[in-house]
Amino acid sequence: MEEKAMARVTTALIGCGVRGLSYHGPVTKASEKLDLVAVCDVDEARRTFASQKLGVPAVADYHALLARPDLQSVIVVTPARYHAPIALDAIRAGKHVLVEKPLADSPEAAYGLADAAEKAGVVGMVCYPTRMSSYGKNLKRICDQIEPIQGLFTAQRGPLNAMFFMPEHFGGIVDDTTHTIHLAVWCMGGKPSGVFASIGRGNICGDQTIDRFDLVVEFDGGNKVVTIVSSMLGLYAENLVQVIGNLGLVSSTDRRSLRVVRHPPITEPGRRSARQEWEKRRAQIAAATLGPVDELTLGRPIDVEIEKIEESTRPESDGGMDDHFADVITGATRLQGASLRDGGLVVQITDAAVRSVQTGTRITLL
Numbered sequence: 584m585e586e587k588a589m590a591r592v593t594t595a596l597i598g599c600g601v602r603g604l605s606y607h608g609p610v611t612k613a614s615e616k617l618d619l620v621a622v623c624d625v626d627e628a629r630r631t632f633a634s635q636k637l638g639v640p641a642v643a644d645y646h647a648l649l650a651r652p653d654l655q656s657v658i659v660v661t662p663a664r665y666h667a668p669i670a671l672d673a674i675r676a677g678k679h680v681l682v683e684k685p686l687a688d689s690p691e692a693a694y695g696l697a698d699a700a701e702k703a704g705v706v707g708m709v710c711y712p713t714r715m716s717s718y719g720k721n722l723k724r725i726c727d728q729i730e731p732i733q734g735l736f737t738a739q740r741g742p743l744n745a746m747f748f749m750p751e752h753f754g755g756i757v758d759d760t761t762h763t764i765h766l767a768v769w770c771m772g773g774k775p776s777g778v779f780a781s782i783g784r785g786n787i788c789g790d791q792t793i794d795r796f797d798l799v800v801e802f803d804g805g806n807k808v809v810t811i812v813s814s815m816l817g818l819y820a821e822n823l824v825q826v827i828g829n830l831g832l833v834s835s836t837d838r839r840s841l842r843v844v845r846h847p848p849i850t851e852p853g854r855r856s857a858r859q860e861w862e863k864r865r866a867q868i869a870a871a872t873l874g875p876v877d878e879l880t881l882g883r884p885i886d887v888e889i890e891k892i893e894e895s896t897r898p899e900s901d902g903g904m905d906d907h908f909a910d911v912i913t914g915a916t917r918l919q920g921a922s923l924r925d926g927g928l929v930v931q932i933t934d935a936a937v938r939s940v941q942t943g944t945r946i947t948l949l
């Protein structure tokens with residue numbers, strides 16, 4: 584027990600609001616891999632409450648934490664606009680950082696963090712829990728097998744709390760869609776190259792809050808694409824995920840099961856078949872999957888598996904993400920969570936989406 588305690592990675596919570604107290608506080612307190620040594624909040628009532636609840640000292644100014652040589656890491660759980668300045672100070676002080684989503688309020692700030700962490704040689708990770716869940720891992724595993732070409736990710740949440748009603752593009756439904764953008768981009772793989780978007784503001788309160796958000800992200804020059812659809816309007820809507828690939832497709836409406844269809848390659852990358860050649864090829868695909876060619880025309884699915892995901896996303900993501908952060912710091916495992924660069928890409932895509940709407944054009948991602 585003594586040995587375990589000594590090996591734990593020391594950490595502190597910066598931001599003791601809803602997320603800090605409902606998730607990172609209890610999770611780090613109970614962790615065998617992290618040792619929560621302090622909490623910090625600019626709000627006196629919140630830090631006092633957190634200190635009492637978690638049984639660790641509280642400070643008002645995070646710089647006081649960063650000056651502690653015994654502190655190895657921090658978890659940044661403030662509102663989004665403060666993530667980057669706080670995380671940058673922490674990285675420069677040599678602390679490993681786990682930062683809540685979205686990583687920053689601009690791509691420059693987000694990628695600046697990634698650069699700084701690489702330079703300082705510290706671990707940086709962004710809190711996208713679906714990536715650590717059974718659902719996320721299995722969806723990604725199958726996507727890696729089917730060579731994705733076209734994806735659809737919907738995220739209908741219904742009206743969010745009043746705190747999310749703000750005109751900035753890290754508030755509103757975008758606050759939640761950041762998870763979907765991250766999951767979609769991770770699952771599709773490849774390099775995003777362009778974004779088209781449409782947003783709806785003020786449908787609910789007549790203000791400037793983005794409450795409907797639709798975006799199309801192209802990859803690798805446009806040969807691969809994902810559409811993301813989200814809003815605060817779709818009460819009890821099913822959240823469909825469907826990825827169509829060269830070697831099959833995967834879909835889910837409940838995050839607890841995946842429908843997987845597998846078949847031989849439909850396209851030959853980089854090569855367009857002459858019509859006659861394609862007929863031959865189509866017959867081969869049909870023979871390998873459906874039998875007679877006509878059945879391919881009917882599109883009867885073959886090789887359909889339903890993969891049940893036994894656990895819900897919650898149990899594994901609860902604590903798993905923070906413990907994984909500790910494991911990466913100690914070198915017990917390589918980073919599987921979202922890196923600062925992954926988080927930067929999500930911020931860059933979000934920023935491009937808003938610019939696409941402002942200009943009415945497709946935004947090229949460099």
Ligand SMILES: NC(=O)c1ccc[n+]([C@@H]2O[C@H](COP(=O)([O-])OP(=O)(O)OC[C@H]3O[C@@H](n4cnc5c(N)ncnc54)[C@H](O)[C@@H]3O)[C@@H](O)[C@H]2O)c1
Nearest residue numbers: 598599600601602603624625626660661662663683684710
């Ligand atoms: N990954 C997820 O699933 C998930 C879920 C919920 C929230 N979040 C994210 O967590 C973050 C916090 O959300 P929340 O709901 O807890 O917000 P919140 O407003 O309830 O809490 C934020 C806290 O940060 C404090 N704070 C602000 N500036 C500070 C500073 N300079 N130093 C110290 N403390 C400071 C505030 O006083 C407040 O207590 C947001 O970025 C949000 O998007 C992520």
